[in-house]
Amino acid sequence: MVRSTVRCTTLGSQTSEVHTVEHLLAALLGMGVDNAVITVDGAEIPIMDGSALPFAQAIADVGREEQRAQRRELVVREPYWVREGDKVLVVVPADEFKINFFVSFPEPVGIQFLETPPITPDYFLSDIAPNRTFGFRAEVERLYSAGLARGGSLDNAVVIDREGYMGPLRFPDEIVRHKALDLIGDFALMGLYPRCEVIALRSGHALHVAAARDLRGALPAAAAR
Numbered sequence: 001m002v003r004s005t006v007r008c009t010t011l012g013s014q015t016s017e018v019h020t021v022e023h024l025l026a027a028l029l030g031m032g033v034d035n036a037v038i039t040v041d042g043a044e045i046p047i048m049d050g051s052a053l054p055f056a057q058a059i060a061d062v063g064r065e066e067q068r069a070q071r072r073e074l075v076v077r078e079p080y081w082v083r084e085g086d087k088v089l090v091v092v093p094a095d096e097f098k099i100n101f102f103v104s105f106p107e108p109v110g111i112q113f114l115e116t117p118p119i120t121p122d123y124f125l126s127d128i129a130p131n132r133t134f135g136f137r138a139e140v141e142r143l144y145s146a147g148l149a150r151g152g153s154l155d156n157a158v159v160i161d162r163e164g165y166m167g168p169l170r171f172p173d174e175i176v177r178h179k180a181l182d183l184i185g186d187f188a189l190m191g192l193y194p195r196c197e198v199i200a201l202r203s204g205h206a207l208h209v210a211a212a213r214d215l216r217g218a219l220p221a222a223a224a225r
Contacts, residue, residue: 002189002209009186009205019044022185022205023133027055029188030124030181033064034071050132050156052181056125074215076196082210089207091215094197097187101180101200106136108164112176119184128184130170131177134158137166183208190216 008020096118186208
């Protein structure tokens with residue numbers, strides 16, 4: 001069960017919680033893994049380098065084993081959308097899982113837009129998985145002051161100051177690529193391969209999880225097969 005979508009996606013039960021699950025879940029969906037057992041020792045998935053790359057590369061290194069069971073899919077039959085203020089998420093029918101993501105932040109980020117081809121393991125590994133989590137310097141300093149984000153550094157996050165980026169980027173549009181990574185991780189919560197195209201405007205974990213919940217459970221326009 002999703003317990004929180006503040007700054008990350010947190011899963012929990014009556015007795016425990018696991019924070020920051022989205023990068024690992026994105027690696028599973030992006031690399032085409034439908035069936036996996038994950039054991040966690042602690043309250044948070046390790047941040048690693050701030051991206052999904054270590055998880056995705058590990059999956060690529062060990063390979064996947066095809067099983068006899070048919071892959072469970074979510075086929076979207078008609079458009080769906082959810083909105084919260086100026087944040088909008090639209091899901092439309094498509095043969096493969098694709099993402100169009102628009103973000104707008106203060107400079108130096110500005111406006112960024114990403115249109116992906118179908119999310120295949122090769123594309124995910126090369127173009128989506130390497131993109132790191134990000135934050136603005138003032139926000140990061142507030143987290144430090146509150147005793148949070150102690151594992152964060154310029155090695156595992158993109159820190160943004162008013163003067164520019166505090167370190168080199170892996171892609172010129174790394175910010176919007178990481179937002180797409182987060183969306184993939186949140187959609188993995190459905191437990192189904194999504195056959196749809198997503199148009200995301202400034203959306204975040206809360207809208208992603210709301211859409212995943214609706215599409216998985218209550219929306220008659222979507223059908224599992």
